[in-house]
Amino acid sequence: MTLTDVNILVPLGSTDPPSIMSIDGQYKCDNGMMCWHHDIIDNGNATGSIEFSIPGQDVAAFFPVQITFQSQNLLCPIDITGVTSSTNGASIPNTMTKNVVPESYVVQ
Secondary structure, X not given: OOEEEXXXXXXXXXXXXXXXXXXXXXXXXXXXXXXXXXXEEEOOEOOOOEEEEOOOOOHHHHOOEEEEEEEOOOOOOOOOOOOEOOOOOOEOOOOOOOOEOOOOOEEO
């Protein structure tokens, strides 16, 4: 499965920006939340890491982590090969768009 527009949202427990030591992907911070972004995660780019530090003692402040992503690959590969009229059997022009967008994905 190929994931696109992947955002990993990590609460920081502080409005101070983190000090980034190393990162795969990009990040931005706003209002005490860090967004770690990847354009694509697939078989050729299946892992990534981020190393950062931020002042504070409460490790629970980093949770819950929220993850958003999209995919044009369905878990169950399905295609519509054609649409026909039930009245006369004529072919009806059609297009199909496949997209997976989770309502919620949270790590607590």
